[in-house]
Amino acid sequence: MLLNFSGLQKQVLVSLWLYIGQIAIGFYAAWTGTITPKLKDLEQSPLTYDLTETQLSLVATTAYLGALPGPYVTGWLSNTIGRKPCILGGAVLTVIGSCALSLATNLATIYCSRILLGFSGGILSVMTLVYIGEIASTNIRGILLIGIGICQTFGGILLFFVGPFLSYSGTTFVGFGLSVFFTIGAIFIPESPIFYLIKGNEKSLRDTLHDIGRSEDIDQLLSVKHEYTQTSSTKDWLQLFTIKSNRRAFLIAAVLNVLQNCSGAIVVMYFCASIFEMAGSSVDSNMSMIIIGCFQLVGSLSSSILVERVGRKIMLLISTLICSLSMFLLGVYFYVYSMDQSLLINFKWFSLVILIVYYIAFDFGFGVVPNVVVGEMFTPNVRSKGSTLTLTLSWFFGFFVSTGSGVLLETVDAYVTFWFFTCINASAFVFTIFFFIETKGKSLLEIQELLSK
Incomplete structure (x- = not known):
């Protein structure tokens, strides 16, 4: 337990510590953005041979494959041994994966390390959403859940600040340090009160709710205690689809998260060096991503301020509309560039500007609201399972879209890819x-x- 803090202070402090893990996830999600150029340069690469474009694409996207099974393991364990042990286990795996990736000297080790980091990231992504959604008071729940996306964005920015100036190992060890720091902190977080509700442990439920400043919710949760103590893993999976509220929650959460992972934001992050090179940008790709990352923070911080004022739906509508227009205009730029490069000789800055607009809009709504939805829409006993199925579906589609896009960017005209993202x-x-x-x-x-209803 975190002593000397109580009430809302403890909710915020615990969330802040969990955000460190999300910074590490964001760091390794964007990792290939600065590492791919190093892998292409034998003087900087830990490997002694050149990689094909397909191999480089898989280095970026194998983390998706690792992420798929992780949440299913903790989907059962979280209701059996608790949310906290699952978070701590994911943290330890992140330390192991990041250390192995830092010391890798062959492609197989890089692949395996990326898969392990994906596995641990899958665990932490689901469990952090579930955990914060369960400990947070109603008036700050949206803000604390939005913070997950903000910190993942910050992790990517951190990568692009340090990556260009450090070696392959040096860059990767930064993520290792974040992972170690997060793991130490995870030891001291409290267990979720909803886990105690599911286990029928009324005393621990009361103590925890009082400790995190939610004493007013005790009677309300105890009134539905019977519904969540008479449960089993099989029953939970059935209730995900037989209870109307869970079906609707799953439809909304799954569709939004699948579309989010296929929207182009991750692809641009993975293959930014190739994209800016193809666009003939007059700005260095690493500097471009640092600039974009800083504007991403603007979008993310704006979302944290407005989520409980404007509402989730308005933010999503504004965000997805601007994202659509941005991807369409970027496709137009690449189409004209493929026809006659001389027409754009004075517009080499355009790709950077349009991506700045895109990422501000994305992180304002589309990049963060789906996380909020996952954390607050499912009933307590199926929340971990609903979150698991939602996110793994989105990662499954994201893997194929990201891998395919990496190949398409190198083999066909880029405008086709960006117009596909427009439709998404x-x-x-x-x-x-x-x-x-x-x-x-x-x-x-x-x-x-x-x-x-």
């Missing part, structure tokens, strides 16, 4: 209009009532 973002805009429900200012139980 436009689809998210339409889906939000017709299917998304507003959860601003509502307790978790009120959200369930709204989803049941």
Whole structure:
């Protein structure tokens, strides 16, 4: 337990410590952005041979494959041994994976390390969403969940600040340091009160809720205690699809997260060096990503301020609309560039500017709101399973889109890829209009009532 802090202070402090793990996830998600050029240069690469474009693409995207099974392991364990042990286990695996990646001297080790980091990242992504969604008070839950996306963005920015100036090993060891620091802190976080509710441990439930400043929620949670103590893993999976509120929650969360992972944001991060090179940009690719990353923070911080004021739906609509227009215009730029480069001789800055606009819009809404949805829409007993299935579906589609896009960027005209992303973002805009429900200012139980209508 974190002593000398209580109430909302403890909720915020625990969340801040968990954010360190999200910074590490963001760092390794963007890792190939600065590492790919090093792997192409035998003087900087830990390998003694050149890699093909397909191999480089797999270095970037194998983390997706590792992420797929991770949440299913903790989906069962989180309701059996608790949320905290699952978070701590994911943290330890991150330390092991980052250390192995730092010391890698062959491609197989790089692949295996990326898969292990994906596995641990899958665990931590799901469990952090579940955990913060369960400990947070209604009035700050959205802000604390938005913080997950902000810190993942910050992790990417950190990479692009240090990556160009450090070696392969030096860059990767920065992520290792973050992982160690996070693991030490994870030892001291409290267990989720919802785990105690599921286990029927009323005393620990009362103590924990009082300790984190949610004494007013004790009676409300105890009133539904029977519903969550009479449960099993099989029953939980069935209730994910047989209870109307969970079905609607899964539809909304899964579609938004799949579209988010296929929207182009991750692809640009993975293959930024190739994209700016193809665009003939007059700005160095690493400097471009640092500039973009700083503007990403602007979008992310704006979302944290507005999420409990404007609401989730309005933020998503604005975000996905601007993302659609940005990807369309970037596709137009690459189309014209492929026809006649001389027409754009005075517009080599355009790709950077349009991506700045895209990432501000993405991190304002589309990049963070789907995380909020996962953390607050499912019933307590299926929250870990609903979150698991939602995120693994999104990673599954994201793996194929990211891998395919990396190949397409090298083999066909880039405008085709960006117009595909235009359609994805436009689809998210339409889906939000017709299917998304507003959860601003509502307790978790009120959200369930709204989803049941």
